Amino acid sequence: MKKVTYDLSQIIEMSDNDPDFIKLMVDTFIEEMPVDLDYLALAIKEEDRENVHRYAHKIKPSLELFGLQGHLNAVVLESWGKGDETKDINKNFKFLYQELQETLIQLKRDF
Structure with a gap:
């Protein structure tokens, strides 16, 4: 069983x-x-910085509230959405996506 x-x-x-x-x-x-x-995934695929920023900013408080490490990745995505060219958004989104998928499975199981 996963942590x-x-x-x-x-x-x-x-x-x-x-x-x-x-x-x-x-x-x-x-x-x-x-x-x-x-x-968020669609915005990243389309390199739509405004919506990457918008959705990363929107989900960040929930990630923090649920104690997820992905909030750090959301900060990176949010920063990229503001124009930070140096961030690897695909790597950060992949981690965030995987963590959220596992969390959603666990929450559905537990509640």
């Missing part, structure tokens, strides 16, 4: 361990993250 990729401690703390709130946050993440990830 759990997410950490709900921030959500637990902000909700005073309210199981309904935690479930709502998880369900929202499961519902919205794949859509945003698809838009």
Whole structure:
């Protein structure tokens, strides 16, 4: 079994361990993250810097809230979207995508 990729401690703390709130946050993440990830992937494929920045910026707080390392990759993608030519966005997106796919599987299994 793979290591759990997410950490709900921030959500637990902000909700005073309210199981309904935690479930709502998880369900929202499961519902919205794949859509945003698809838009981000399309923007990267099309080298659409404005939308890469927009979607990386949009998902970054959720990644941090769920304790995912991918928030660091989102920062790189966000920076590239602002015009930073030196970043390897494909490598960063690949890591982010893989981590999110595993996290979504785990969250669906656990909730």
